[in-house]
Amino acid sequence: MDALRRPAISDAEETLDPTDWSDVRALAHRVVDDSIDYLRDIRKRPVWQEMPAEVESVFEELLPHAPTPLNEVYQQISDNLMPYPMGNIHPRFWSWYMGSSNVTGALADFLAAIQGSNLGGGNHAAALMDSQVVNWCKEMMGFSPSASGTLVSGGSMANLIALTVARNVKAGVDIREDGVDAVEKPLRFYASDQVHSCHRKALEALGLGNKALRRIPTDAKLRIDIASLRASISEDRAAGFQPACLIATAGTVNSGAIDDLEALANLASDEGLWFHVDGCIGALLAIAPANAYRVSGIARADSVALDPHKWLHAPFEVGCVLFRDASAHRGAFAVSQEYLESTPRGLASAEWLYEYGLQTTRGFRALKVWMALWEHGVAKFGRLIDQNIAQARYLTGLIEQKPILELVAPTSINIVCFRYSPDGIEDAARKALNIEIMLRLQEEGIAALSDTTIHGEHCLRVAINNHRTRREDLDILVQEALRLGALLTP
Ligand SMILES: *Cc1c(COP(=O)(O)O)cnc(C)c1O
Numbered sequence: 485m486d487a488l489r490r491p492a493i494s495d496a497e498e499t500l501d502p503t504d505w506s507d508v509r510a511l512a513h514r515v516v517d518d519s520i521d522y523l524r525d526i527r528k529r530p531v532w533q534e535m536p537a538e539v540e541s542v543f544e545e546l547l548p549h550a551p552t553p554l555n556e557v558y559q560q561i562s563d564n565l566m567p568y569p570m571g572n573i574h575p576r577f578w579s580w581y582m583g584s585s586n587v588t589g590a591l592a593d594f595l596a597a598i599q600g601s602n603l604g605g606g607n608h609a610a611a612l613m614d615s616q617v618v619n620w621c622k623e624m625m626g627f628s629p630s631a632s633g634t635l636v637s638g639g640s641m642a643n644l645i646a647l648t649v650a651r652n653v654k655a656g657v658d659i660r661e662d663g664v665d666a667v668e669k670p671l672r673f674y675a676s677d678q679v680h681s682c683h684r685k686a687l688e689a690l691g692l693g694n695k696a697l698r699r700i701p702t703d704a705k706l707r708i709d710i711a712s713l714r715a716s717i718s719e720d721r722a723a724g725f726q727p728a729c730l731i732a733t734a735g736t737v738n739s740g741a742i743d744d745l746e747a748l749a750n751l752a753s754d755e756g757l758w759f760h761v762d763g764c765i766g767a768l769l770a771i772a773p774a775n776a777y778r779v780s781g782i783a784r785a786d787s788v789a790l791d792p793h794k795w796l797h798a799p800f801e802v803g804c805v806l807f808r809d810a811s812a813h814r815g816a817f818a819v820s821q822e823y824l825e826s827t828p829r830g831l832a833s834a835e836w837l838y839e840y841g842l843q844t845t846r847g848f849r850a851l852k853v854w855m856a857l858w859e860h861g862v863a864k865f866g867r868l869i870d871q872n873i874a875q876a877r878y879l880t881g882l883i884e885q886k887p888i889l890e891l892v893a894p895t896s897i898n899i900v901c902f903r904y905s906p907d908g909i910e911d912a913a914r915k916a917l918n919i920e921i922m923l924r925l926q927e928e929g930i931a932a933l934s935d936t937t938i939h940g941e942h943c944l945r946v947a948i949n950n951h952r953t954r955r956e957d958l959d960i961l962v963q964e965a966l967r968l969g970a971l972l973t974p
Pocket of ligand 1: 581637638639640641643680682733735736737762763764765791803
């Protein structure tokens with residue numbers, strides 16, 4: 485009876501490959517042509533635009549059961565998705581902290597998907613390339629060839645991997661086997677009050693808790709205050725905690741401030757702390773001829789997190805974490821699995837890359853970094869970093885020339901914090917006015933900025949991590965902010 489109710493199963497075997505390859509070839513050519521035009525004409529489009537309701541409704545449709553011709557599927561994307569991007573590839577996108585992608589990286593992502601390799605490891609070319617890109621990151625940071633590292637989804641994961649190793653090394657017990665309950669004195673990690681929120685999430689996930697991350701006050705330049713740091717460490721020791729790890733930030737997300745890495749490396753070494761640098765913004769300054777001096781000392785870190793999808797403009801996602809001590813890195817994640825035994829020859833004869841992080845299956849992230857670095861050479865990426873910093877200085881100059889605009893934090897690298905500030909305006913009214921300016925800039929498709937609050941002062945924030953930005957774009961920003969400010973001031 486049951487068998488009768490079962491749907492008929494045909495003997496013909498199926499595949500996801502097309503029945504007609506020439507159809508798919510024609511469509512693929514069209515996708516590439518449209519994509520190249522899309523990038524070429526990026527300046528002509530608004531940075532961002534609100535979606536009409538009929539577009540939003542496309543994303544509420546339920547699971548498709550029947551097939552649709554691929555041409556129609558692509559038409560949906562072309563009509564409803566491509567016109568409504570986040571906007572971070574636009575020359576006037578400066579919100580939060582993004583990269584602006586690049587066409588070579590996009591081709592690489594396509595090729596990586598076509599080859600489809602799994603970077604969990606194995607003896608194949610993509611795995612060699614993955615390790616090679618890690619080696620290039622070591623070279624860029626001045627780490628020795630014997631250092632270790634891995635490519636991950638981004639900076640948050642890079643920091644989590646680093647803090648996991650720091651915790652394990654400094655716990656004083658076999659934390660992998662016995663867990664955090666076995667730790668005798670509660671561990672303490674230190675960072676400035678400007679630290680990125682991913683560190684909080686990391687300490688929570690590591691079972692140490694948010695309170696284990698002590699936020700140390702910052703000076704007028706928003707760098708960690710070293711005297712306060714030293715005082716907190718000795719206070720904690722006296723109170724029975726175990727100071728374990730110092731997290732320096734090379735380029736804070738609020739204002740781009742760079743902690744004094746040499747001084748912190750010395751302090752970490754004096755105090756026996758793991759020294760981690762969150763360099764998601766600023767580690768790559770190391771390749772920028774005019775600004776590398778700002779991160780001198782970075783190679784003294786036990787671990788560094790960096791983000792090729794920010795200042796190398798790789799398409800999302802790719803982050804990287806490096807470790808001076810290769811055995812500490814592997815010691816935190818290596819496991820041996822009966823279903824992943826190595827063999828003397830063949831596919832399983834190479835290193836398992838999944839033993840350097842939390843993922844088993846790993847995407848082929850290296851290719852987009854590799855191809856763009858070969859195409860342009862690392863020197864050009866360094867110059868583009870210097871260019872963004874020069875642009876931030878240029879914008880700072882424009883702001884300083886206009887008495888109604890106020891700089892709210894010192895410009896260190898490529899982040900400018902300012903506000904429209906008419907004489908005598910109350911704080912709350914000024915905040916509302918600046919938010920309205922920011923929203924109008926977005927809604928009119930002119931520019932995307934974000935806002936933040938630094939040491940209690942609300943401001944607009946321009947993070948120029950963008951290889952398409954030109955000075956004239958910053959002229960437009962100032963001009964339009966002044967226009968909107970005047971329009972909106974009662
Ligand atoms: C961006 C950023 C992160 C997080 O990196 P993701 O790539 O977004 O995960 C961490 N720290 C700093 C300082 C950052 O700017």
